[in-house]
Amino acid sequence: MQRQPAINFVxxxxxxxxxxxxxxxxxxxxxxxxxxxxxxxxxTFVSGAALAVYDGLRGHKLVPTLRHVWAYLVIxxxxxxxxxxxLTKAAGHVPTALLTLVLSLSPILTLLFAILxxxxxxxIRAVLAVFLGMAGVVLIASPWSHxxxxxxxxxxxxxxxxPVMFAFANISAGLLQPPNTTSITMAAGILAGGGLVxxxxxxxxxxxxxxxxxxxxxxxxxxxxxxxxxxxxALFIEIVRRAGPTFFSLFNYLALGxxxxxxxxxxxxxxxxxxxxxxAIMLAGVYTAIGGQRAAAEPAAAGSxxxxx
Numbered sequence: 001m002q003r004q005p006a007i008n009f010v011x012x013x014x015x016x017x018x019x020x021x022x023x024x025x026x027x028x029x030x031x032x033x034x035x036x037x038x039x040x041x042x043x044t045f046v047s048g049a050a051l052a053v054y055d056g057l058r059g060h061k062l063v064p065t066l067r068h069v070w071a072y073l074v075i076x077x078x079x080x081x082x083x084x085x086x087l088t089k090a091a092g093h094v095p096t097a098l099l100t101l102v103l104s105l106s107p108i109l110t111l112l113f114a115i116l117x118x119x120x121x122x123x124i125r126a127v128l129a130v131f132l133g134m135a136g137v138v139l140i141a142s143p144w145s146h147x148x149x150x151x152x153x154x155x156x157x158x159x160x161x162x163p164v165m166f167a168f169a170n171i172s173a174g175l176l177q178p179p180n181t182t183s184i185t186m187a188a189g190i191l192a193g194g195g196l197v198x199x200x201x202x203x204x205x206x207x208x209x210x211x212x213x214x215x216x217x218x219x220x221x222x223x224x225x226x227x228x229x230x231x232x233x234a235l236f237i238e239i240v241r242r243a244g245p246t247f248f249s250l251f252n253y254l255a256l257g258x259x260x261x262x263x264x265x266x267x268x269x270x271x272x273x274x275x276x277x278x279x280a281i282m283l284a285g286v287y288t289a290i291g292g293q294r295a296a297a298e299p300a301a302a303g304s305x306x307x308x309x
Contacts, residue, residue, distance in 0.1 A: 008242055008243040012239055012251055015251060016254030016255040018231045019228070020261070022087070024262050024263055024267065025228065026084075026088040026091035026099075027096050028224075030089070031092065032217035032221055033213070034211045034218060035208065038206060038209040038210070039225070040081045040194075040195075041198040041202045043225035043226055044076065045196065048192030048230075051187055052188040054184065068181065069189075071172075071176040072193030074193075075172050075194075076193035076194025079172075080169075080194035080229070081195055081197055082165055082194075083165045085198065086161050086162045089155075090158055093151065093155035094152050096259070096269060097260050097264065098140060098156065099159055102159050103163065104252065106252060107249060107252045108130055108132075108288075109133075109163055110166075110289075111126050111289040112126055113171050114171060119175075133282055133286075136282035137157075139274060140278045146272075146274070183234050187230060187233040190233055191229055191230065250290075
């Protein structure tokens with residue numbers, strides 16, 4: 001499965017750098033007045049439709065079975081559209097660097113949910129990972145830490161819905177992803193499916209569906225999101241197909257770092273000492289969760305190799 005490891009790593013870094021850019025893009029969109037769920041709809045559905053047209057020209061069908069449609073809707077809504085709306089809404093209230101910390105909870109919650117649905121066996125590592133993740137959240141969101149204002153703390157806690165959805169999407173991908181589907185086809189379906197789920201929510205929340213004015217920020221934030229979405233989604237599926245989910249778990253470290261660096265480069269945000277302490281604690285939680293999964297995967301891989309021998 002570990003074919004061409006150098007190419008796999010380059011794709012992983014590219015996916016992480018692109019995904020990290022979502023956080024400043026969401027802030028620009030929020031400041032431009034984009035309705036959050038409408039912004040999520042346009043960036044997912046339009047990019048998914050564009051990928052579908054490209055894939056159709058290559059002779060692939062987007063939705064050949066009911067299983068595909070169900071996977072597109074569930075994974076797309078939980079992994080793309082709804083979290084995008086949540087993060088865009090929170091981006092107007094929480095410093096971008098601090099908001100990137102929510103990424104660290106995704107692998108921790110994925111491990112927890114996998115244990116609950118019996119995809120993973122219980123390990124003490126899971127308890128420690130959850131404890132470290134929650135400790136980082138408390139450190140950032142607590143008023144006594146002075147990491148952000150009291151109102152921003154509330155929005156930070158609201159943003160934690162995004163990693164919960166990411167975790168559910170990860171579990172759903174493992175359970176629902178149809179076999180023999182190309183990466184481009186799957187990416188197009190996930191994006192379009194997520195957009196279709198977001199549309200009625202967007203209309204219910206803000207029927208205008210558009211920012212108050214077509215400012216440069218409004219236009220360029222959508223253009224950037226339309227570029228980032230298909231790149232990240234297609235790379236995610238292709239990397240997992242080529243190198244497996246254990247290798248892709250490294251994405252969580254790289255994307256978090258990329259998000260922080262993007263916020264520093266674009267907005268000049270220099271996080272406080274509390275941020276770096278919380279980041280270290282939460283990364284320890286990510287390592288604890290991912291390290292346990294990687295350790296569990298290695299004996300299985302070794303057994304598989306010995307069976308083939």
